[in-house]
Amino acid sequence: MESLGTFLKNRRDRITPADIGLRTYGSSRRVPGLRREELAQLAGVSAGYYTRLEQGLAETASEQVLDSLARVLRLDDVEAAHLRNLARRSTRSGLSEPPEEHPHDRVLALLDALDEATPAVVLGRRGDVLAWNRAGHAITAEHLPFDAPRDPDRRPSVPRLFFLDPLTRDLYRNWSELAEIHVGYLRLTAGRYPDDARLAALIGEITMGSSAFASLWADGEVMDCTAAPMHLQHPTAGALSVTYQVWLQPDSPDHRLEVYTPNDSGSADALRLLARPEEAPGDARRTPVRP
Template sequence: MDKAPDTSAIGDFLRSRRSRIQPDEVGLPGHGRRRVPGLRREEVAQLAGVSVDYYIRLEQGRGTSVSDAVLDAVARVLRLDDTEQEYLRSVARPAETRRKTAARPAGQRVRPGLKLLLATIEKAPAFVLGRRMDVLAWNALGDALVGFSAMTEKDRNMPRQVFLNPAARDLYPEWPAVAAETVAYLRLDAGRHPKDPRLATLVGALSLASEDFRRLWADHQVKEKTHGAKRLLHPLVGELALPYETLTVSGEPDQALVVYTPEPGSTTEERLRMLGSWALT
């Protein structure tokens, strides 16, 4: 028999999402005393067209056979984006999610062809992210930028670097935004791989060591890492403005190729060229 959803995961997520929406935003009267911000459970049920008892069972992790139609209706009421909808389905049906991921290889090996591809990227820092945001492979300029080869395998993990490495706050001038993005992507990975003991160990270690991580993890934000921009303050070459693109590796859904793409002719491109030359010598 399939196990029920993770009560804390689905309950905390749904409560955090409905707390964002005020009654008057969805045409409900906002007057009267409210113990918690946002929509009440019975209001979500009313707007989604399900019984109050059904929605309460879903939020309590007792909706063992919730339909796509109900999840779609709840997502519409709570104004979930595509990534949040994916996460909702993962935590609502963890047994189904586990079946989908069980057939994937347990290890995190990077294909030789992908390593060769990394090596051919000479003008842009690039690396491969795996499960739990572990850094699995990188090119020479990516190593010169972040220093992956000098780290232990355990520390070669983006959340550990962002929250446990004191130098991260100097490397990322916009550290709060980087920290929030990192936790939101890690939360998405947790939804895709429920009951992962290594992820639980990582989250536990970060929670014990970092108050910022505990606060962000409790916020239940989820976000896909597709593209964006980061500003880095490198100790050797100074400030770098780095847009990035994240590409899912074909045949390896748990791996992503991240490439920083400096603007052609920019100061950042010139500084990366200098950094690459210094690394070679």
């Protein structure tokens, strides 16, 4: 998991004196960005206090200090929220086993109500698939059992599939773009839930198994995950393009409902094809999987 000090240093290295109009008088510099003393002065804190923050030796940081650091480091709203999450984490210690996740009845009712050709997936805090409809299964993980989300021990992990499963990687024509979003959002999640032992284990597993993930994680980017295009080369439906939209759930804020909408008429036709119940009797293939 990322520490407050690691995040601060990463962002400090990205801000040059020229970016903020700080004169250097031609002196040689051994750091790529701001020195600790320069950042501390601009943020209105002592150099010793800021150094303790970056080294993980300061117990707390006030909202005023965090606001000042975010301003000097030019953090956007998501990055500033991540900074605050990491600052709160500095007062905690240790990991714990999180409770088992269950999707709320209201989100399952919404999943039921969606058209069968509208792919939708309910995701837990770590990106585990808690439920999906037939089209959601077909567009994201057709090669996995449809009923996998019912068993907590077999639930597909979207981050794990995305970086460690070759079939999933081959599915996305804009894999590199989506990979940055996946890593940035996973970092944001890690800041929100710093004591989640399963999340820490997942990040460690993917870091060890994917050099692409490890490289992106080292970049230190953090971002939210709300909407983006996905360009697919689907093994059954061929080339198609959709946009995913994330709907947050007030009753279970850790969970997200991802809905995929087609970007063109050909993609809409492909989604209808994927949702067609051809293999199972009756309405079995149209029924969303529930835990």
